[in-house]
Amino acid sequence: MGFVELQMTWQPSLLSEKRKKGPPLGLRNLGNSCYLNSVLQCLTYTPPLANFCLRSQHSSSCDASASKKPRDCPFCILEAWIARSLTLDLTLDSPSKIQSCIKIFAEHFRFGRQEDAHEFLRYVIDACHNTCLRLKKLRRKGSEGVGGGGEAVNGNTVVKEIFGGALQSQVKCLGCGGESNKVDEIMDISLDILNSGSLKEAMHKFFKPEVLDGNNKYKCDNCKKLVAARKQLSICQAPNILVIQLKRFEGILGAKIDRLITFDEVLILSTFMSKASQDPHPVYNLFGTIVHSGYSPESGHYYAYIKDAMGRWYCCNDSLSHFQPYRRSCLRIIYSSLVLTKGQGLTVPLFLQMELNHMILMEVRHPKS
Numbered sequence: 627m628g629f630v631e632l633q634m635t636w637q638p639s640l641l642s643e644k645r646k647k648g649p650p651l652g653l654r655n656l657g658n659s660c661y662l663n664s665v666l667q668c669l670t671y672t673p674p675l676a677n678f679c680l681r682s683q684h685s686s687s688c689d690a691s692a693s694k695k696p697r698d699c700p701f702c703i704l705e706a707w708i709a710r711s712l713t714l715d716l717t718l719d720s721p722s723k724i725q726s727c728i729k730i731f732a733e734h735f736r737f738g739r740q741e742d743a744h745e746f747l748r749y750v751i752d753a754c755h756n757t758c759l760r761l762k763k764l765r766r767k768g769s770e771g772v773g774g775g776g777e778a779v780n781g782n783t784v785v786k787e788i789f790g791g792a793l794q795s796q797v798k799c800l801g802c803g804g805e806s807n808k809v810d811e812i813m814d815i816s817l818d819i820l821n822s823g824s825l826k827e828a829m830h831k832f833f834k835p836e837v838l839d840g841n842n843k844y845k846c847d848n849c850k851k852l853v854a855a856r857k858q859l860s861i862c863q864a865p866n867i868l869v870i871q872l873k874r875f876e877g878i879l880g881a882k883i884d885r886l887i888t889f890d891e892v893l894i895l896s897t898f899m900s901k902a903s904q905d906p907h908p909v910y911n912l913f914g915t916i917v918h919s920g921y922s923p924e925s926g927h928y929y930a931y932i933k934d935a936m937g938r939w940y941c942c943n944d945s946l947s948h949f950q951p952y953r954r955s956c957l958r959i960i961y962s963s964l965v966l967t968k969g970q971g972l973t974v975p976l977f978l979q980m981e982l983n984h985m986i987l988m989e990v991r992h993p994k995s
């Protein structure tokens with residue numbers, strides 16, 4: 627399997643009537659599994675991943691069940707879950723298979739313990755990516771006998787096609803003007819929010835040039851000494867699905883940063899792109915968010931908002947998933963309606979409490995025209 631052509635838009639014909647007309651599948655909480663439920667809802671409603679799974683494109687070429695010793699494969703399990711959620715006419719289900727196999731996604735996760743949703747999302751993405759790499763190597767090995775070339779397997783997989791991007795880190799010597807560029811592949815962007823009031827502001831801070839001077843000077847290969855330099859990050863490859871983590875927890879024992887971070891439904895990355903990028907104007911539409919309410923990542927509660935195949939927004943809170951009209955100022959509407967349904971005894975107005983707790987934003991790239 628070489629390059630996979632991603633299907634970025636929904637095909638309602640593949641979905642069950644319940645998913646076309648009604649809300650997303652509600653997910654039972656199996657004991658502190660709200661982090662898992664929230665991540666699954668967002669992954670299920672990631673259009674290119676959902677389309678890939680609905681067509682069984684991973685399992686049809688996976689060796690896990692066909693081999694002599696059938697074993698659990700993380701991507702097969704995720705694919706089965708996503709396809710099941712979107713094609714069955716159920717209103718409520720339990721992700722018990724994923725929960726019971728939690729260790730094949732993240733070895734140190736424990737059944738029944740509250741975990742960090744962002745960490746889990748990263749583990750799921752990495753586990754599926756590594757599975758694809760392993761299968762690729764296996765196929766390469768198999769074809770070597772029949773004249774397969776000796777070239778190395780490249781690191782591209784469907785998971786990387788979906789979530790992968792690249793950041794360029796450029797250091798420019800302020801003495802000789804020489805530049806050094808380094809490229810790092812990314813599967814998401816983690817933003818500091820300590821001094822920001824909006825997603826835009828946090829992005830600008832993340833990509834702001836930084837002067838390396840004083841104790842932090844740069845060793846220039848041309849000048850052959852420590853010099854002052856300017857360091858700047860930019861995006862050289864914009865991902866198809868952009869995942870942004872708002873860093874609400876500082877370190878392991880850090881307190882939660884519960885400041886309000888505003889964001890729009892459309893995100894344009896033009897100002898953060900590398901000059902040399904072939905792709906100067908990436909535009910994204912928000913399709914999912916994961917919210918954490920509570921004071922530490924090990925406690926509190928996670929839930930998600932997702933945009934479904936028909937473009938409707940839903941709040942997915944474990945077994946409850948209900949329609950939420952999303953408009954420009956929708957967040958307030960969403961949260962005030964939650965006051966009525968959830969009745970949590972919070973002392974600040976609930977819309978604010980909820981809004982400031984968003985921690986993962988997922989954006990789908992607007993089709994290139």
Ligand SMILES: [Zn+2]
Nearest residue numbers: 688690699702
């Ligand atoms: Zn598999």
Ligand SMILES: [Zn+2]
Nearest residue numbers: 799802846849
């Ligand atoms: Zn220099």
